[in-house]
Amino acid sequence: MLKRRIIPVLLLRGDRVVKGKQFTDYRDTGNPVMATRVYNAQAADELLFLDIEATVTGRSRLAEILSRVSEEAFMPFAVGGGIRTKAEVRALIAAGADKVVITTGAVERPEVVSEVAETFGSQCVIAGIDVRREGNRYAVYVRSGRVRTELELQDHVRKLDELGAGEILVNSIDQDGMMGGYDLDMLARAVEATNKPVIVCGGAGNFRHLEEGLRAGAHAVACASLFHFGDNNPPRARAYLKNVGFPVKTV
Amino acid sequence: MRRCRRCHLPETYETIEFDEDGVCNICRSTEHKKVIDWGARKELLDALVAKYRDKSDYDCIVPFSGGKDSTFQLYYLMKEYKLKPLVVRFNHGFMRPTVRQNAERTLKALGADFLEFTPNWKLVKRVMLEAFKRKTDFCWHCHSGIYTYPLQVAIRYNVPLIFWGEPLAEISHYYDYLNDEIEYEDEAKFNMCRNLGITAEDMHGMINSPEDPVDRRDFIPYTYPALKELKRIQYCSVCLGSFIPWDYTKNSEIIKRELGWETDELEGVPSEINGHGEKIECFMQGPRDYIKYMKRGYSRSTQITAFHVRNGRMTPEQALPYVMNEGKRPPSLDVLLGYLGISEDEFNTIVRATEVSPYHHDYSRTDEAPRLWDQDLWHKEGGAGDDEASRPRVFLKVV
Numbered sequence: 311m312l313k314r315r316i317i318p319v320l321l322l323r324g325d326r327v328v329k330g331k332q333f334t335d336y337r338d339t340g341n342p343v344m345a346t347r348v349y350n351a352q353a354a355d356e357l358l359f360l361d362i363e364a365t366v367t368g369r370s371r372l373a374e375i376l377s378r379v380s381e382e383a384f385m386p387f388a389v390g391g392g393i394r395t396k397a398e399v400r401a402l403i404a405a406g407a408d409k410v411v412i413t414t415g416a417v418e419r420p421e422v423v424s425e426v427a428e429t430f431g432s433q434c435v436i437a438g439i440d441v442r443r444e445g446n447r448y449a450v451y452v453r454s455g456r457v458r459t460e461l462e463l464q465d466h467v468r469k470l471d472e473l474g475a476g477e478i479l480v481n482s483i484d485q486d487g488m489m490g491g492y493d494l495d496m497l498a499r500a501v502e503a504t505n506k507p508v509i510v511c512g513g514a515g516n517f518r519h520l521e522e523g524l525r526a527g528a529h530a531v532a533c534a535s536l537f538h539f540g541d542n543n544p545p546r547a548r549a550y551l552k553n554v555g556f557p558v559k560t561v
Numbered sequence: 562m563r564r565c566r567r568c569h570l571p572e573t574y575e576t577i578e579f580d581e582d583g584v585c586n587i588c589r590s591t592e593h594k595k596v597i598d599w600g601a602r603k604e605l606l607d608a609l610v611a612k613y614r615d616k617s618d619y620d621c622i623v624p625f626s627g628g629k630d631s632t633f634q635l636y637y638l639m640k641e642y643k644l645k646p647l648v649v650r651f652n653h654g655f656m657r658p659t660v661r662q663n664a665e666r667t668l669k670a671l672g673a674d675f676l677e678f679t680p681n682w683k684l685v686k687r688v689m690l691e692a693f694k695r696k697t698d699f700c701w702h703c704h705s706g707i708y709t710y711p712l713q714v715a716i717r718y719n720v721p722l723i724f725w726g727e728p729l730a731e732i733s734h735y736y737d738y739l740n741d742e743i744e745y746e747d748e749a750k751f752n753m754c755r756n757l758g759i760t761a762e763d764m765h766g767m768i769n770s771p772e773d774p775v776d777r778r779d780f781i782p783y784t785y786p787a788l789k790e791l792k793r794i795q796y797c798s799v800c801l802g803s804f805i806p807w808d809y810t811k812n813s814e815i816i817k818r819e820l821g822w823e824t825d826e827l828e829g830v831p832s833e834i835n836g837h838g839e840k841i842e843c844f845m846q847g848p849r850d851y852i853k854y855m856k857r858g859y860s861r862s863t864q865i866t867a868f869h870v871r872n873g874r875m876t877p878e879q880a881l882p883y884v885m886n887e888g889k890r891p892p893s894l895d896v897l898l899g900y901l902g903i904s905e906d907e908f909n910t911i912v913r914a915t916e917v918s919p920y921h922h923d924y925s926r927t928d929e930a931p932r933l934w935d936q937d938l939w940h941k942e943g944g945a946g947d948d949e950a951s952r953p954r955v956f957l958k959v960v
Binding site for chain 2: 326337339341347348350351352353489515516517537538545546553
């Protein structure tokens with residue numbers, strides 16, 4: 311049985327990592343290199359680095375910080391933020407990244423998903439989707455949640471799947487940083503629309519939330535506040551999930 | 562809550578897992594402790610000591626609080642191996658009078674050089690509040706400093722061998738005896754389970770602001786030395802408990818008999834189960850254990866009786882009443898609130914947010930643990946915990 315993964319998310323802003331609520335109100339949570347060293351020691355399954363300023367300011371420190379991060383990270387890690395071209399992906403992989411996350415780029419220049427998948431393989435591409443709930447639908451947002459698109463969640467999931475994304479990362483802006491649990495309805499809709507592994511993100515505040523995410527069909531649970539703002543770490547989370555019956559990595 | 566059918570540790574205990582018989586991984590690991598070839602381990606220790614003896618101004622560094630484990634470490638190394646240690650204490654600011662007396666008695670009796678370092682209290686208060694808000698653990702300065710500072714001393718004095726005490730396998734499953742490995746206190750272990758996942762570099766950025774700047778240098782005592790510095794002195798940082806079987810009760814009996822080491826009351830814990838003197842070195846232990854109870858539904862009595870059960874000194878049935886009767890509010894909480902500068906409501910709100918499922922704390926509970934004999938002797942701020950009416954007339958401990 312495929313092991314379920316717990317993926318800490320590190321949001322990069324300038325030289326530091328931060329965490330906010332609903333994509334705003336960011337608090338400093340540390341130094342990216344030291345944070346990687348900590349998650350490495352705690353044997354996190356994977357890491358997700360997202361440069362939240364890249365698509366907003368057009369500048370990215372990703373490659374520069376990545377080279378220092380990759381010296382620390384023995385676990386696979388994915389990076390995202392402002393990626394639009396295969397050349398950028400090539401540079402990030404050369405700097406040590408195992409996968410990339412493409413969110414805004416997948417909306418504004420969808421062909422980048424298939425280009426990267428064809429060149430580096432689907433396993434290298436995580437397609438990101440940030441959504442807000444609007445009544446009974448989920449609207450897709452881009453540019454770190456600042457710009458609303460006309461796209462609807464399930465249509466967008468299907469499209470990214472067809473373009474060759476290896477995994478879908480679905481993130482609720484409403485739940486982000488609130489620590490009240492994942493948006494399980496959002497997750498269910500994403501899972502329903504694809505056979506690709508779905509990573510759920512946004513809202514995990516305790517281990518039960520991780521369990522709920524996995525029960526609702528997520529292959530992996532991504533979280534930030536859970537580890538930044540609580541007495542939690544990946545080994546404790548793994549022990550919890552093991553006790554409730556999920557296969558997780560044994561260290 | 563689901564509990565280990567043997568030691569009663571609940572499912573909210575960190576890194577606990579249960580097997581098909583309902584027994585926890587920590588109990589299973591301790592079973593393995595009994596079949597380790599301790600004779601072979603002792604030979605490893607002999608070889609290690611021989612390798613480092615007389616190579617420097619000191620044979621080794623012994624990080625030392627004066628509590629039961631570090632006192633035994635020091636006693637064992639000096640008696641068994643006639644080592645010349647440099648004893649190093651990182652003072653977290655909450656040393657209790659009995660432990661101070663114990664430390665002085667031990668150091669005089671054994672005859673060792675002793676260095677004590679006490680960090681900037683103003684910074685300590687700021688990081689206490691920050692760590693409490695983020696992790697509901699106000700002890701970041703201690704978790705970090707006790708592991709980083711002795712290594713900095715090791716580098717400064719060029720003493721490569723550092724002996725820590727109890728193995729982590731006794732208390733959690735980050736490491737276990739099943740691995741049959743020597744436990745190194747290195748940076749990976751520090752980051753995995755010592756420093757709350759917050760390094761000095763992280764913490765500095767978290768509290769530094771233009772309005773209230775923090776000197777980066779104030780964080781040096783909490784910074785793990787660079788690997789290249791440690792490698793330069795060819796450091797070897799190990800737990801003594803990897804080489805000799807660690808038994809809290811026996812170790813305490815030895816230091817009591819040989820050094821006159823005294824135990825003390827531990828807030829919220831019946832003295833009859835803590836004859837070995839666990840956690841008596843810190844007067845903020847009561848609030849620590851209380852927070853644990855509010856989050857996880859177990860506290861120090863459960864942890865202590867779990868040791869006794871695993872070591873065959875108590876039956877699970879004998880332990881149960883202690884497990885069921887803990888979690889009382891410690892009077893020392895007022896002292897902590899004075900340091901943090903927050904109200905009890907604010908304190909409760911922060912803790913409530915990090916409750917560990919499936920435990921759910923009853924915030925209407927009002928029962929209070931007995932006040933410790935020495936509470937009136939502690940440093941206090943904000944007038945907290947300093948109630949004139951409840952202050953005893955006699956300030957000296959009645960022995």
